Amino acid sequence: MNDAAAEPLIANDRVFPSDARDRYDDDEEEIEEDVVDESALVSPGLFIWCLTICAGISGLLFGYDTGVISSTLISINTDLSSRPLTTLDKSLITSCTSFFALLASPLTGILADTYGRKTVILFADILFVLGALWQAWTSSVGGMITGRSIVGAAVGSASFVVPLYISELAPSPFRGRMVVVSSLFITGGQVVAYIVGWLFSDRLHGWRWMVGLGALPAALQFVMLFFLPETPRYLIKAGQRQQAKTVLGRVYRSDEGGRKLVTAVLKRVEREIEEEVDAAGLRGTMGVAKSGWRARVEKVKDNAAQLIVVGGNRRALIIACMLQGFQQLCGFNSLMYFSATIFRLVGFQSPTLTSLSIAITNFLFTLVAFHYIDRIGRRRILLWSVPIMIMGLALCAIAFAFVDLPAEEASATPIVAGNKIWPLVILLAMVTYVAGYAIGMGNVPWQQSELFPLSVRSLGSAVATATNWGSNTLIGITFLPMMNIFTPVGTFALYAGVCVFAWITIWRIYPETAGLSLEDVGGLLKAGYGVDDSVRSFKQRRRDSGR
Numbered sequence: 001m002n003d004a005a006a007e008p009l010i011a012n013d014r015v016f017p018s019d020a021r022d023r024y025d026d027d028e029e030e031i032e033e034d035v036v037d038e039s040a041l042v043s044p045g046l047f048i049w050c051l052t053i054c055a056g057i058s059g060l061l062f063g064y065d066t067g068v069i070s071s072t073l074i075s076i077n078t079d080l081s082s083r084p085l086t087t088l089d090k091s092l093i094t095s096c097t098s099f100f101a102l103l104a105s106p107l108t109g110i111l112a113d114t115y116g117r118k119t120v121i122l123f124a125d126i127l128f129v130l131g132a133l134w135q136a137w138t139s140s141v142g143g144m145i146t147g148r149s150i151v152g153a154a155v156g157s158a159s160f161v162v163p164l165y166i167s168e169l170a171p172s173p174f175r176g177r178m179v180v181v182s183s184l185f186i187t188g189g190q191v192v193a194y195i196v197g198w199l200f201s202d203r204l205h206g207w208r209w210m211v212g213l214g215a216l217p218a219a220l221q222f223v224m225l226f227f228l229p230e231t232p233r234y235l236i237k238a239g240q241r242q243q244a245k246t247v248l249g250r251v252y253r254s255d256e257g258g259r260k261l262v263t264a265v266l267k268r269v270e271r272e273i274e275e276e277v278d279a280a281g282l283r284g285t286m287g288v289a290k291s292g293w294r295a296r297v298e299k300v301k302d303n304a305a306q307l308i309v310v311g312g313n314r315r316a317l318i319i320a321c322m323l324q325g326f327q328q329l330c331g332f333n334s335l336m337y338f339s340a341t342i343f344r345l346v347g348f349q350s351p352t353l354t355s356l357s358i359a360i361t362n363f364l365f366t367l368v369a370f371h372y373i374d375r376i377g378r379r380r381i382l383l384w385s386v387p388i389m390i391m392g393l394a395l396c397a398i399a400f401a402f403v404d405l406p407a408e409e410a411s412a413t414p415i416v417a418g419n420k421i422w423p424l425v426i427l428l429a430m431v432t433y434v435a436g437y438a439i440g441m442g443n444v445p446w447q448q449s450e451l452f453p454l455s456v457r458s459l460g461s462a463v464a465t466a467t468n469w470g471s472n473t474l475i476g477i478t479f480l481p482m483m484n485i486f487t488p489v490g491t492f493a494l495y496a497g498v499c500v501f502a503w504i505t506i507w508r509i510y511p512e513t514a515g516l517s518l519e520d521v522g523g524l525l526k527a528g529y530g531v532d533d534s535v536r537s538f539k540q541r542r543r544d545s546g547r
């Protein structure tokens, strides 16, 4: 053992035993390499599927709670504060959810590093149940806003921690698809919300059922979580090596090849932690691990500084925030929240049913992403699908120019012969746009965790998630005023412009990360964006694996 190895390792406020790097079992001794070659794996395995599905329930709640609001608002009538909802009430009830999601994501990012990823999912479940019941019971507008805010905090926490949890557990050849499963749950949750909204909208106080039903999956997930493990990467960081090894043993096969992979991943993660400790100059200088809130604040400050100052981390942050920002600024959620309003404006007889087509298209095309994301790669799937979004938006803008919109939404008339074609073109254009969105932009940004090295993974993902919710809030607030000021033609043309800008940025700076181990992605961004190298090595990996 060399001198450096005798000193304690301090990372994430925990002291690693000084012999951490030497405590390999006999079988581990033989494996000198920490090269993680997972290309021989043919399927993710039952264990990973179960974990992904259990964790994905949070996605279902995210989708359900964001999707249910449009029908809830229509059916509340005078049930709250004994008066009809004003426009201000409606805006506050809608936007407090994304605003609290925005506040919660960085905070839970810190919690996930301190108490673990699983604990944050548990915490989010408690908030989901509390928020759902609060909304169902309340009799005032203020109470509704409080309930929606609690749900918002839950959505914000879950939306960042679930992709993080899944990507730290899944073997790299399937990581992309497993993270897309959580997007499938989100879009599926939105479809369920639209259907529940449609079923309950005519019932007396039906909205209380709509919002209250969200408590059920959360309670179910809470119970299931007791059977789920913490992620091996978090466990290693927290000094619980043996538990990490047990979890990895269940992720990989139990044969010789599987055991080698477990050891290689363990060594790789440990090496990454050591390098980070070295790089941060912490080895030996702090002597003992500090505890208490002061140490935590220092640690968070240190992590935040590392996120900005270290080149690779900064590039990861730029890519993750750029993708999350574009995911929202391309305007998709204005359709999610207001498509019924738009369809009513252009004269559809059953606007809620028509807007269900948006949610269903979103869900179905996320399935396409699930199938292709690891084969085609994140970068290529985006470069191919964003042009579809641009076409849809451009067609939408053109079609709006041919539709006479009523000055008042209430006076919208059902489609009559003669002005039938253009509203249908608008519907077709929106479906095209949503299909393009669901294949790439709707889910690739949630692959964010893989961009960051372990030391800043949680904080980096949390900041990117906050960017998503900040942009989401912006779109929610500005869509209706923009339709008035810029007209629908200008609004949709602007979203098309955002997509053009997104395509160029992705082409310039987003490297291909499909199939790389989490630890290799860090290496890719160390000296630059690594776009050309990553594309070359992705092609090579595909040739080697024959996929």
Ligand SMILES: O[C@H]1[C@H](O)[C@@H](O)[C@H](O)[C@@H](O)[C@H]1O
Residues within 6 Å of the ligand: 066, 183, 186, 187, 190, 327, 333, 336, 362, 441, 442, 443, 446, 472
């Ligand atoms: O990935 C999800 C998904 O695309 C949803 O349909 C959308 O409403 C969310 O904003 C997004 O984050």
